Each structure stands twice: as structure tokens, then as C-alpha cells.
Amino acid sequence: MVVGDIINNLGAINTVLTFQPAGTNEILITSVGNYSAWVFITDGTLESFIINTGAGQPEANCANIKAMINNTNYLKIEAKAGYSGSYTGIQIK
Secondary structure, eight states: OOTTOEEEEEOOTTSEEEEOOOTTOOEEEEEEEOSSEEEEEEOSSOEEEEEEOOTTOTTOOOSSOOEEEOSSSEEEEEEOTTOOOEEEEEEOO
16 A cells, blocks of 8 residues: 555444554545444554444434544444445555
């Protein structure tokens, strides 16, 4: 991966989708998708809940987020209710 590359992925139904960039790479996550998911920033031990994409949630439209991740603090999406998680972003370093 190089600076400017588009990064995206889809997870399997009802699973945890984790994205941990390699080495010193840094990624700007611009959207996460799922009808029912919990999205976290994690270091593998601690987790910080950043958004719930479940139906009826005021923040359920996740098409415009800004979450910076790297190899230390990275993305975790817990998909539920028969859906799969996804994310899109761009490499910034």
C-alpha cells in the first residue's frame, strides 16, 4: 500500500472485522457500513466505542466519519443480526 491508495473490505456475516494497518502505515477511515454493528478503535486490549450503526440510532448514517488508525490503534467492527461489516478509507502515511 502507498499514500493515496483506497482501502476497503467486507467482513463475513455476524463476525468481527478487524483492520490493523501494517508497520508505520496510517489510514483515514471515511465510512463504515452495516445495518447492525458496533464500531471500535482498539489496541488489542482496550476498546473505545465510536459508533453504533443499529437501526434507530441517531448516528446510524456512517457515510461520513473521520477515524485515523494505525498499527497501534486500529479498527474493529462487530457485525450482528445477519449482516456483515465494511469500511472504506484512504492511506495517508
